[in-house]
Amino acid sequence: MVLIYFWVNNATCSSNSGPCQFISRACYIFRCLLSPQFKLSSTQDVYVCNVKIGALSRAGKIEAARQLFDEMPTKDVVTWNAIVTGYRKNGILENQETVRLMPARNVVSWNSMIAGCFENEMVDEAFRYFRSMPERNIASWNAMISGYVKYDRLEEASRLFEEMPRRNVISYTAMIDGYAKKGDLERARDF
Template identity: 30%
Template sequence: MYVHMHKEGIFPNNYTYPFVLKSLSDLKELKLGKSVHTHVVKWGYVCDIYVQNSLLNLYASCGEIEFCQQVFDEMPQRDVVSWTVLIMGYRDCGKFDDALVVFEKMRDSGVAPNRVTMVNALSACANCGALDMGVLIHDEIRRSGWEMDVILGTSLIDMYGKCGKIEHGFWVFQEMKHRNVYTWNAVIRGLALAKSGEEAVRWFFIMERENVKPDEVTLVAVLCACAYSGMAEQGREIFSWLMNEKYGFPPGVKHYACMVDLLARSRHLEDALRMITEMPMEPTKSVWGALLAGCRLHGNQELSEFAAWKLIGLAPRNSAYYVVLANLYGEMGRWNDAEKIRALMKERGLSKDFGSSSVELEDQKDLLELLR
Protein backbone atom coordinates (compact mmCIF):
# COMPACT_ATOMS: atom_id res chain seq x y z
CA MET A 1 0.00 0.00 0.00
CA TYR A 2 2.87 2.35 0.88
CA VAL A 3 4.53 1.67 -2.49
CA HIS A 4 1.17 2.17 -4.22
CA MET A 5 0.84 5.59 -2.53
CA HIS A 6 4.16 6.64 -4.02
CA LYS A 7 3.16 5.47 -7.50
CA GLU A 8 -0.08 7.44 -7.24
CA GLY A 9 1.81 10.56 -6.22
CA ILE A 10 0.23 10.63 -2.75
CA PHE A 11 2.75 11.94 -0.25
CA PRO A 12 3.03 10.22 3.17
CA ASN A 13 2.74 12.23 6.37
CA ASN A 14 3.60 11.74 10.02
CA TYR A 15 0.51 9.52 10.47
CA THR A 16 1.56 7.21 7.65
CA TYR A 17 4.96 6.16 8.91
CA PRO A 18 4.01 4.66 12.31
CA PHE A 19 1.62 2.24 10.54
CA VAL A 20 4.17 1.33 7.87
CA LEU A 21 6.97 0.86 10.38
CA LYS A 22 4.76 -1.22 12.69
CA SER A 23 4.01 -3.61 9.82
CA LEU A 24 7.69 -3.88 8.94
CA SER A 25 8.53 -4.41 12.61
CA ASP A 26 6.01 -7.28 12.90
CA LEU A 27 7.45 -8.88 9.74
CA LYS A 28 11.05 -8.13 10.83
CA GLU A 29 11.71 -6.58 7.42
CA LEU A 30 14.92 -4.78 8.35
CA LYS A 31 16.07 -3.98 4.81
CA LEU A 32 12.75 -2.41 3.82
CA GLY A 33 12.61 -0.69 7.18
CA LYS A 34 15.92 1.02 6.54
CA SER A 35 14.61 2.21 3.17
CA VAL A 36 11.55 3.70 4.86
CA HIS A 37 13.88 5.31 7.41
CA THR A 38 15.58 7.19 4.56
CA HIS A 39 12.14 8.37 3.39
CA VAL A 40 11.39 9.60 6.91
CA VAL A 41 14.54 11.70 6.80
CA LYS A 42 13.83 12.88 3.24
CA TRP A 43 10.31 14.07 4.03
CA GLY A 44 11.33 15.80 7.26
CA TYR A 45 9.54 13.63 9.82
CA VAL A 46 12.67 12.54 11.64
CA CYS A 47 11.85 14.77 14.64
CA ASP A 48 8.29 13.47 15.10
CA ILE A 49 8.30 11.46 18.34
CA TYR A 50 5.68 8.95 17.14
CA VAL A 51 7.68 8.24 13.99
CA GLN A 52 10.90 7.99 16.00
CA ASN A 53 9.34 5.57 18.48
CA SER A 54 8.21 3.47 15.52
CA LEU A 55 11.77 3.45 14.19
CA LEU A 56 13.03 2.39 17.63
CA ASN A 57 10.54 -0.46 17.65
CA LEU A 58 11.58 -1.55 14.15
CA TYR A 59 15.27 -1.81 15.04
CA ALA A 60 14.57 -3.38 18.45
CA SER A 61 12.27 -6.01 16.92
CA CYS A 62 14.91 -6.87 14.31
CA GLY A 63 17.63 -7.26 16.96
CA GLU A 64 19.56 -4.24 15.65
CA ILE A 65 20.16 -2.71 19.06
CA GLU A 66 23.03 -0.48 17.86
CA PHE A 67 20.73 1.24 15.33
CA CYS A 68 18.03 1.41 17.98
CA GLN A 69 20.41 3.14 20.39
CA GLN A 70 21.57 5.52 17.66
CA VAL A 71 18.01 6.59 16.84
CA PHE A 72 17.33 7.01 20.55
CA ASP A 73 20.46 9.15 21.06
CA GLU A 74 19.43 11.45 18.19
CA MET A 75 15.92 12.05 19.50
CA PRO A 76 15.39 15.67 20.63
CA GLN A 77 12.76 14.46 23.10
CA ARG A 78 11.81 11.08 24.53
CA ASP A 79 8.73 9.77 26.27
CA VAL A 80 7.99 6.62 28.27
CA VAL A 81 7.48 4.64 25.04
CA SER A 82 10.94 5.61 23.76
CA TRP A 83 12.66 4.44 26.95
CA THR A 84 10.57 1.28 27.21
CA VAL A 85 11.30 0.19 23.64
CA LEU A 86 15.04 0.64 24.19
CA ILE A 87 14.89 -1.39 27.43
CA MET A 88 12.92 -4.09 25.61
CA GLY A 89 15.45 -4.11 22.77
CA TYR A 90 18.38 -4.71 25.10
CA ARG A 91 16.44 -7.36 26.98
CA ASP A 92 15.43 -9.21 23.81
CA CYS A 93 19.02 -9.43 22.56
CA GLY A 94 20.25 -10.78 25.90
CA LYS A 95 21.98 -7.60 27.11
CA PHE A 96 20.20 -7.59 30.44
CA ASP A 97 22.68 -5.40 32.31
CA ASP A 98 22.44 -2.76 29.57
CA ALA A 99 18.64 -2.91 29.79
CA LEU A 100 18.85 -2.09 33.50
CA VAL A 101 21.34 0.71 32.89
CA VAL A 102 18.81 2.28 30.49
CA PHE A 103 16.08 1.79 33.09
CA GLU A 104 18.13 3.66 35.70
CA LYS A 105 18.87 6.47 33.22
CA MET A 106 15.14 6.71 32.51
CA ARG A 107 14.39 7.17 36.20
CA ASP A 108 17.15 9.76 36.52
CA SER A 109 15.70 11.66 33.55
CA GLY A 110 12.40 12.13 35.36
CA VAL A 111 10.30 10.02 32.96
CA ALA A 112 7.90 7.84 34.97
CA PRO A 113 7.84 4.17 33.92
CA ASN A 114 4.57 2.45 33.05
CA ARG A 115 3.53 -1.18 33.51
CA VAL A 116 5.17 -2.27 30.25
CA THR A 117 8.43 -0.66 31.34
CA MET A 118 8.33 -2.47 34.67
CA VAL A 119 7.58 -5.85 33.08
CA ASN A 120 10.58 -5.51 30.73
CA ALA A 121 12.86 -4.32 33.53
CA LEU A 122 11.75 -7.19 35.77
CA SER A 123 12.47 -9.65 32.95
CA ALA A 124 16.00 -8.23 32.69
CA CYS A 125 16.42 -8.58 36.48
CA ALA A 126 15.21 -12.19 36.34
CA ASN A 127 17.65 -13.14 33.60
CA CYS A 128 20.76 -11.59 35.16
CA GLY A 129 19.98 -12.25 38.82
CA ALA A 130 19.64 -8.56 39.73
CA LEU A 131 17.62 -9.15 42.90
CA ASP A 132 18.32 -5.75 44.47
CA MET A 133 17.04 -3.93 41.40
CA GLY A 134 14.03 -6.23 41.26
CA VAL A 135 13.17 -5.41 44.87
CA LEU A 136 13.48 -1.67 44.11
CA ILE A 137 11.12 -2.06 41.17
CA HIS A 138 8.67 -3.97 43.39
CA ASP A 139 8.83 -1.15 45.97
CA GLU A 140 8.16 1.40 43.24
CA ILE A 141 5.13 -0.59 42.06
CA ARG A 142 3.77 -0.59 45.62
CA ARG A 143 4.29 3.17 45.95
CA SER A 144 2.50 3.72 42.64
CA GLY A 145 -0.56 1.94 44.01
CA TRP A 146 -0.96 -0.17 40.89
CA GLU A 147 -3.22 -3.20 41.03
CA MET A 148 -1.24 -6.43 40.88
CA ASP A 149 -2.59 -7.65 37.53
CA VAL A 150 -1.69 -10.96 35.92
CA ILE A 151 1.20 -9.73 33.78
CA LEU A 152 2.86 -7.59 36.44
CA GLY A 153 2.36 -10.14 39.21
CA THR A 154 3.67 -13.02 37.09
CA SER A 155 6.74 -10.95 36.15
CA LEU A 156 7.48 -10.32 39.84
CA ILE A 157 7.07 -14.00 40.77
CA ASP A 158 9.32 -14.98 37.86
CA MET A 159 11.96 -12.48 38.98
CA TYR A 160 11.92 -13.68 42.59
CA GLY A 161 11.99 -17.33 41.53
CA LYS A 162 14.96 -16.90 39.18
CA CYS A 163 16.80 -14.80 41.77
CA GLY A 164 16.43 -17.54 44.41
CA LYS A 165 13.77 -15.83 46.54
CA ILE A 166 10.62 -17.72 45.60
CA GLU A 167 9.24 -17.17 49.12
CA HIS A 168 8.81 -13.49 48.20
CA GLY A 169 7.05 -14.65 45.05
CA PHE A 170 4.43 -16.36 47.20
CA TRP A 171 3.51 -13.00 48.76
CA VAL A 172 2.93 -11.58 45.30
CA PHE A 173 0.89 -14.66 44.35
CA GLN A 174 -1.40 -14.08 47.35
CA GLU A 175 -1.91 -10.42 46.35
CA MET A 176 -3.11 -11.30 42.86
CA LYS A 177 -6.86 -11.36 42.27
CA HIS A 178 -6.45 -13.19 38.95
CA ARG A 179 -3.85 -15.77 37.88
CA ASN A 180 -3.25 -17.74 34.72
CA VAL A 181 -1.13 -20.73 33.74
CA TYR A 182 1.95 -18.50 33.38
CA THR A 183 1.56 -17.38 36.99
CA TRP A 184 1.44 -20.97 38.24
CA ASN A 185 4.38 -21.87 36.01
CA ALA A 186 6.46 -19.06 37.55
CA VAL A 187 5.79 -20.45 41.05
CA ILE A 188 6.56 -24.08 40.14
CA ARG A 189 9.65 -23.05 38.15
CA GLY A 190 10.89 -20.97 41.08
CA LEU A 191 10.49 -23.95 43.41
CA ALA A 192 12.30 -26.18 40.90
CA LEU A 193 15.23 -23.74 40.77
CA ALA A 194 15.26 -23.71 44.59
CA LYS A 195 15.41 -27.54 44.48
CA SER A 196 12.20 -27.73 46.53
CA GLY A 197 10.83 -30.71 44.63
CA GLU A 198 8.12 -31.73 47.07
CA GLU A 199 6.74 -28.20 47.24
CA ALA A 200 6.84 -27.90 43.43
CA VAL A 201 4.86 -31.12 43.04
CA ARG A 202 2.41 -30.00 45.75
CA TRP A 203 1.78 -26.72 43.91
CA PHE A 204 1.42 -28.65 40.66
CA PHE A 205 -1.41 -30.70 42.18
CA ILE A 206 -3.00 -27.57 43.69
CA MET A 207 -2.89 -26.03 40.22
CA GLU A 208 -4.80 -29.00 38.83
CA ARG A 209 -7.36 -28.84 41.66
CA GLU A 210 -7.89 -25.16 40.81
CA ASN A 211 -8.82 -26.31 37.25
CA VAL A 212 -5.86 -24.53 35.68
CA LYS A 213 -4.71 -26.69 32.76
CA PRO A 214 -0.93 -27.31 32.78
CA ASP A 215 1.00 -26.59 29.59
CA GLU A 216 4.35 -27.80 28.24
CA VAL A 217 6.28 -25.37 30.44
CA THR A 218 4.47 -26.56 33.58
CA LEU A 219 5.52 -30.14 32.93
CA VAL A 220 9.14 -29.16 32.26
CA ALA A 221 9.22 -27.29 35.57
CA VAL A 222 7.69 -30.06 37.66
CA LEU A 223 9.88 -32.76 36.06
CA CYS A 224 12.99 -30.65 36.65
CA ALA A 225 11.90 -30.23 40.26
CA CYS A 226 11.61 -33.99 40.64
CA ALA A 227 15.06 -34.45 39.07
CA TYR A 228 16.76 -31.89 41.29
CA SER A 229 15.18 -33.34 44.44
CA GLY A 230 15.73 -37.04 43.72
CA MET A 231 12.01 -37.79 43.37
CA ALA A 232 12.46 -40.51 40.76
CA GLU A 233 9.20 -42.40 41.23
CA GLN A 234 7.08 -39.25 41.33
CA GLY A 235 8.81 -38.03 38.17
CA ARG A 236 8.21 -41.33 36.40
CA GLU A 237 4.52 -41.20 37.31
CA ILE A 238 4.07 -37.65 36.03
CA PHE A 239 5.94 -38.50 32.82
CA SER A 240 3.69 -41.53 32.29
CA TRP A 241 0.65 -39.23 32.48
CA LEU A 242 2.32 -37.02 29.91
CA MET A 243 2.98 -40.03 27.66
CA ASN A 244 -0.69 -40.98 27.92
CA GLU A 245 -1.59 -37.43 26.81
CA LYS A 246 -3.45 -36.65 30.01
CA TYR A 247 -2.60 -32.99 29.43
CA GLY A 248 -3.49 -32.92 25.75
CA PHE A 249 0.03 -32.91 24.30
CA PRO A 250 2.87 -35.45 23.94
CA PRO A 251 6.25 -35.02 25.67
CA GLY A 252 8.74 -32.79 23.85
CA VAL A 253 12.52 -32.86 23.85
CA LYS A 254 12.71 -30.75 27.04
CA HIS A 255 10.52 -33.23 28.90
CA TYR A 256 12.78 -36.07 27.77
CA ALA A 257 15.85 -34.10 28.89
CA CYS A 258 14.31 -33.71 32.34
CA MET A 259 13.56 -37.41 32.56
CA VAL A 260 17.03 -38.44 31.43
CA ASP A 261 18.43 -36.11 34.10
CA LEU A 262 16.10 -37.60 36.73
CA LEU A 263 16.98 -41.18 35.84
CA ALA A 264 20.71 -40.51 35.56
CA ARG A 265 20.86 -38.67 38.90
CA SER A 266 19.03 -41.53 40.61
CA ARG A 267 21.50 -44.13 39.27
CA HIS A 268 19.11 -45.60 36.67
CA LEU A 269 21.67 -45.10 33.91
CA GLU A 270 20.53 -47.92 31.64
CA ASP A 271 16.96 -46.65 31.86
CA ALA A 272 18.19 -43.17 30.97
CA LEU A 273 20.05 -44.52 27.92
CA ARG A 274 17.00 -46.54 26.88
CA MET A 275 14.85 -43.42 27.08
CA ILE A 276 17.28 -41.59 24.80
CA THR A 277 17.28 -44.36 22.21
CA GLU A 278 13.47 -44.52 22.25
CA MET A 279 12.92 -40.76 21.93
CA PRO A 280 10.83 -39.87 18.87
CA MET A 281 13.13 -36.90 18.15
CA GLU A 282 16.88 -36.33 17.97
CA PRO A 283 18.51 -35.96 21.42
CA THR A 284 19.90 -32.49 22.18
CA LYS A 285 22.92 -31.30 24.17
CA SER A 286 20.77 -31.09 27.30
CA VAL A 287 19.80 -34.75 26.92
CA TRP A 288 23.33 -36.08 26.43
CA GLY A 289 24.70 -33.63 29.00
CA ALA A 290 22.28 -34.97 31.60
CA LEU A 291 23.37 -38.52 30.87
CA LEU A 292 27.05 -37.60 31.01
CA ALA A 293 26.67 -35.78 34.35
CA GLY A 294 24.84 -38.77 35.83
CA CYS A 295 27.42 -41.22 34.54
CA ARG A 296 30.26 -39.13 35.96
CA LEU A 297 28.43 -38.83 39.28
CA HIS A 298 28.02 -42.61 39.58
CA GLY A 299 31.36 -43.60 38.04
CA ASN A 300 30.12 -45.30 34.86
CA GLN A 301 33.13 -44.67 32.62
CA GLU A 302 31.92 -46.59 29.58
CA LEU A 303 28.66 -44.65 29.30
CA SER A 304 30.49 -41.41 30.14
CA GLU A 305 32.73 -41.93 27.12
CA PHE A 306 29.75 -42.67 24.89
CA ALA A 307 27.86 -39.55 26.04
CA ALA A 308 30.94 -37.31 25.75
CA TRP A 309 31.49 -38.30 22.13
CA LYS A 310 27.82 -37.58 21.39
CA LEU A 311 28.24 -34.11 22.89
CA ILE A 312 31.37 -33.46 20.85
CA GLY A 313 29.42 -34.41 17.76
CA LEU A 314 26.67 -31.91 18.64
CA ALA A 315 28.98 -29.12 19.81
CA PRO A 316 32.40 -29.58 18.20
CA ARG A 317 33.51 -26.06 19.25
CA ASN A 318 32.81 -26.58 22.95
CA SER A 319 36.12 -27.38 24.62
CA ALA A 320 34.48 -28.47 27.90
CA TYR A 321 33.40 -31.79 26.40
CA TYR A 322 36.90 -32.55 25.08
CA VAL A 323 38.32 -31.76 28.52
CA VAL A 324 35.92 -34.17 30.21
CA LEU A 325 36.73 -36.90 27.71
CA ALA A 326 40.50 -36.40 28.01
CA ASN A 327 40.31 -36.51 31.80
CA LEU A 328 38.08 -39.57 31.64
CA TYR A 329 40.68 -41.37 29.52
CA GLY A 330 43.29 -40.34 32.08
CA GLU A 331 41.24 -41.87 34.89
CA MET A 332 40.93 -45.08 32.86
CA GLY A 333 44.67 -45.17 32.22
CA ARG A 334 44.14 -44.71 28.47
CA TRP A 335 46.87 -42.12 28.10
CA ASN A 336 47.23 -42.52 24.34
CA ASP A 337 43.54 -41.75 23.86
CA ALA A 338 43.82 -38.75 26.18
CA GLU A 339 46.70 -37.46 24.07
CA LYS A 340 44.65 -37.95 20.90
CA ILE A 341 41.91 -35.75 22.36
CA ARG A 342 44.45 -33.03 23.17
CA ALA A 343 45.75 -33.27 19.62
CA LEU A 344 42.20 -33.07 18.24
CA MET A 345 41.60 -29.93 20.28
CA LYS A 346 44.76 -28.38 18.92
CA GLU A 347 43.81 -29.35 15.38
CA ARG A 348 40.43 -27.65 15.83
CA GLY A 349 41.93 -24.54 17.40
CA LEU A 350 40.31 -25.04 20.81
CA SER A 351 41.68 -23.77 24.10
CA LYS A 352 43.56 -26.29 26.23
CA ASP A 353 41.96 -25.16 29.47
CA PHE A 354 42.33 -28.45 31.31
CA GLY A 355 41.84 -26.67 34.62
CA SER A 356 38.07 -26.86 34.15
CA SER A 357 37.80 -30.61 34.11
CA SER A 358 34.11 -30.94 34.86
CA VAL A 359 31.11 -30.75 32.62
CA GLU A 360 28.81 -30.19 35.58
CA LEU A 361 28.63 -26.42 35.15
CA GLU A 362 27.98 -26.76 31.41
CA ASP A 363 25.32 -29.37 32.09
CA GLN A 364 23.76 -27.25 34.82
CA LYS A 365 23.60 -24.30 32.43
CA ASP A 366 21.86 -26.42 29.79
CA LEU A 367 19.35 -27.73 32.30
CA LEU A 368 18.63 -24.29 33.74
CA GLU A 369 17.93 -23.17 30.17
CA LEU A 370 15.02 -25.61 30.21
CA LEU A 371 13.44 -23.51 32.95
CA ARG A 372 13.99 -20.12 31.30
Protein backbone atom coordinates in the same frame (compact mmCIF):
# COMPACT_ATOMS: atom_id res chain seq x y z
CA MET B 1 13.65 -15.21 16.47
CA VAL B 2 14.72 -14.49 12.92
CA LEU B 3 15.80 -18.09 12.36
CA ILE B 4 12.47 -19.34 13.69
CA TYR B 5 10.65 -17.09 11.21
CA PHE B 6 12.61 -18.54 8.31
CA TRP B 7 12.19 -22.11 9.56
CA VAL B 8 8.41 -21.80 10.08
CA ASN B 9 7.82 -20.05 6.77
CA ASN B 10 10.40 -21.96 4.71
CA ALA B 11 11.64 -18.53 3.75
CA THR B 12 14.85 -17.74 1.98
CA CYS B 13 16.76 -14.53 2.24
CA SER B 14 17.73 -12.51 -0.77
CA SER B 15 18.32 -8.79 -0.82
CA ASN B 16 14.91 -8.22 -2.44
CA SER B 17 12.88 -10.56 -0.24
CA GLY B 18 10.32 -9.13 2.16
CA PRO B 19 11.74 -10.93 5.21
CA CYS B 20 15.24 -9.56 4.57
CA GLN B 21 13.93 -6.05 4.11
CA PHE B 22 11.96 -6.40 7.34
CA ILE B 23 15.01 -7.70 9.22
CA SER B 24 17.21 -4.97 7.78
CA ARG B 25 14.70 -2.32 8.85
CA ALA B 26 14.37 -3.84 12.34
CA CYS B 27 18.17 -3.84 12.76
CA TYR B 28 18.33 -0.21 11.65
CA ILE B 29 15.65 0.78 14.17
CA PHE B 30 17.42 -1.16 16.92
CA ARG B 31 20.74 0.59 16.14
CA CYS B 32 18.96 3.95 16.20
CA LEU B 33 17.35 3.18 19.55
CA LEU B 34 20.70 2.29 21.08
CA SER B 35 22.54 5.27 19.65
CA PRO B 36 23.52 8.07 22.06
CA GLN B 37 21.93 10.56 19.66
CA PHE B 38 18.49 9.17 20.52
CA LYS B 39 17.39 11.75 23.08
CA LEU B 40 14.25 11.91 25.14
CA SER B 41 11.88 14.76 24.45
CA SER B 42 8.61 15.49 26.16
CA THR B 43 6.76 14.75 22.93
CA GLN B 44 8.29 11.30 22.53
CA ASP B 45 5.93 8.36 22.40
CA VAL B 46 5.80 6.15 25.52
CA TYR B 47 5.88 3.09 23.26
CA VAL B 48 9.21 4.15 21.74
CA CYS B 49 10.71 4.76 25.18
CA ASN B 50 9.45 1.37 26.37
CA VAL B 51 11.14 -0.30 23.40
CA LYS B 52 14.38 1.54 24.13
CA ILE B 53 14.30 0.59 27.83
CA GLY B 54 13.87 -3.04 26.83
CA ALA B 55 16.63 -2.83 24.22
CA LEU B 56 19.06 -1.12 26.59
CA SER B 57 18.33 -3.69 29.28
CA ARG B 58 18.89 -6.60 26.90
CA ALA B 59 22.18 -4.99 25.85
CA GLY B 60 23.29 -4.86 29.52
CA LYS B 61 23.01 -1.07 29.69
CA ILE B 62 20.69 -0.99 32.68
CA GLU B 63 22.01 2.37 33.96
CA ALA B 64 21.08 4.02 30.65
CA ALA B 65 17.71 2.26 30.74
CA ARG B 66 17.10 3.59 34.26
CA GLN B 67 18.13 7.10 33.23
CA LEU B 68 15.64 7.02 30.37
CA PHE B 69 12.99 5.63 32.73
CA ASP B 70 13.62 8.43 35.24
CA GLU B 71 13.45 11.12 32.53
CA MET B 72 10.20 9.87 31.01
CA PRO B 73 7.37 12.30 31.71
CA THR B 74 4.72 9.59 31.29
CA LYS B 75 5.03 5.95 32.27
CA ASP B 76 2.60 3.09 31.83
CA VAL B 77 2.57 -0.44 33.26
CA VAL B 78 4.66 -1.63 30.30
CA THR B 79 7.32 0.96 31.18
CA TRP B 80 7.47 -0.30 34.75
CA ASN B 81 7.55 -3.93 33.60
CA ALA B 82 10.39 -3.14 31.19
CA ILE B 83 12.61 -1.61 33.88
CA VAL B 84 11.80 -4.31 36.46
CA THR B 85 12.53 -7.04 33.92
CA GLY B 86 15.72 -5.22 32.94
CA TYR B 87 16.90 -5.21 36.54
CA ARG B 88 16.04 -8.87 36.92
CA LYS B 89 17.78 -9.91 33.70
CA ASN B 90 20.88 -7.98 34.76
CA GLY B 91 20.95 -9.58 38.22
CA ILE B 92 20.18 -6.43 40.18
CA LEU B 93 18.04 -6.82 43.28
CA GLU B 94 16.98 -3.17 43.27
CA ASN B 95 14.02 -4.26 41.15
CA GLN B 96 12.36 -5.42 44.39
CA GLU B 97 12.09 -1.80 45.53
CA THR B 98 11.15 -0.62 42.04
CA VAL B 99 8.19 -3.00 42.01
CA ARG B 100 7.00 -1.71 45.37
CA LEU B 101 6.91 1.78 43.84
CA MET B 102 4.86 0.69 40.83
CA PRO B 103 1.55 2.55 40.73
CA ALA B 104 -0.10 -0.34 38.89
CA ARG B 105 0.86 -3.96 38.40
CA ASN B 106 -0.36 -6.56 35.96
CA VAL B 107 0.26 -10.29 35.79
CA VAL B 108 3.49 -9.67 33.83
CA SER B 109 4.79 -7.48 36.68
CA TRP B 110 4.06 -10.15 39.25
CA ASN B 111 5.51 -12.97 37.13
CA SER B 112 8.69 -10.98 36.58
CA MET B 113 9.08 -10.49 40.32
CA ILE B 114 8.54 -14.20 40.98
CA ALA B 115 11.19 -15.08 38.40
CA GLY B 116 13.56 -12.50 39.89
CA CYS B 117 13.11 -13.95 43.36
CA PHE B 118 13.95 -17.44 42.17
CA GLU B 119 16.95 -16.17 40.20
CA ASN B 120 18.23 -14.64 43.44
CA GLU B 121 17.44 -17.62 45.70
CA MET B 122 14.58 -15.78 47.42
CA VAL B 123 12.16 -18.71 47.36
CA ASP B 124 9.91 -17.65 50.24
CA GLU B 125 9.69 -14.11 48.85
CA ALA B 126 8.57 -15.57 45.50
CA PHE B 127 5.78 -17.43 47.28
CA ARG B 128 4.68 -14.24 49.07
CA TYR B 129 4.44 -12.45 45.72
CA PHE B 130 2.54 -15.40 44.26
CA ARG B 131 0.00 -15.39 47.09
CA SER B 132 -0.38 -11.59 46.83
CA MET B 133 -1.26 -11.70 43.14
CA PRO B 134 -4.82 -10.50 42.44
CA GLU B 135 -4.89 -12.79 39.39
CA ARG B 136 -2.64 -15.58 38.22
CA ASN B 137 -2.13 -17.10 34.80
CA ILE B 138 -0.59 -20.43 33.87
CA ALA B 139 2.83 -18.77 33.60
CA SER B 140 2.52 -17.70 37.26
CA TRP B 141 1.80 -21.24 38.39
CA ASN B 142 4.55 -22.70 36.19
CA ALA B 143 7.10 -20.16 37.44
CA MET B 144 6.38 -21.18 41.02
CA ILE B 145 6.46 -24.91 40.30
CA SER B 146 9.67 -24.64 38.27
CA GLY B 147 11.26 -22.49 40.98
CA TYR B 148 10.34 -24.92 43.72
CA VAL B 149 11.72 -27.79 41.63
CA LYS B 150 14.96 -25.86 41.03
CA TYR B 151 15.47 -25.55 44.79
CA ASP B 152 14.47 -29.17 45.48
CA ARG B 153 11.23 -28.22 47.23
CA LEU B 154 9.20 -30.90 45.51
CA GLU B 155 6.45 -31.20 48.12
CA GLU B 156 5.60 -27.51 47.72
CA ALA B 157 5.80 -27.86 43.93
CA SER B 158 3.49 -30.88 44.08
CA ARG B 159 1.00 -29.05 46.30
CA LEU B 160 0.86 -26.13 43.86
CA PHE B 161 0.59 -28.53 40.92
CA GLU B 162 -2.51 -30.04 42.55
CA GLU B 163 -3.98 -26.57 43.19
CA MET B 164 -3.48 -25.42 39.59
CA PRO B 165 -6.75 -24.72 37.82
CA ARG B 166 -5.20 -25.73 34.48
CA ARG B 167 -1.95 -27.50 33.61
CA ASN B 168 0.14 -27.64 30.46
CA VAL B 169 3.21 -29.45 29.19
CA ILE B 170 5.49 -27.08 31.13
CA SER B 171 3.73 -27.95 34.38
CA TYR B 172 4.09 -31.68 33.81
CA THR B 173 7.67 -31.41 32.56
CA ALA B 174 8.76 -29.47 35.64
CA MET B 175 7.30 -32.09 37.97
CA ILE B 176 8.71 -35.02 36.00
CA ASP B 177 12.13 -33.35 35.89
CA GLY B 178 12.08 -32.65 39.62
CA TYR B 179 11.23 -36.18 40.67
CA ALA B 180 13.56 -37.74 38.10
CA LYS B 181 16.51 -35.64 39.33
CA LYS B 182 15.70 -36.69 42.87
CA GLY B 183 15.77 -40.32 41.77
CA ASP B 184 12.08 -40.90 42.44
CA LEU B 185 11.31 -42.41 39.04
CA GLU B 186 8.05 -43.94 40.19
CA ARG B 187 6.57 -40.54 41.06
CA ALA B 188 8.06 -39.08 37.87
CA ARG B 189 6.25 -41.78 35.86
CA ASP B 190 2.98 -40.97 37.64
CA PHE B 191 2.93 -37.63 35.89
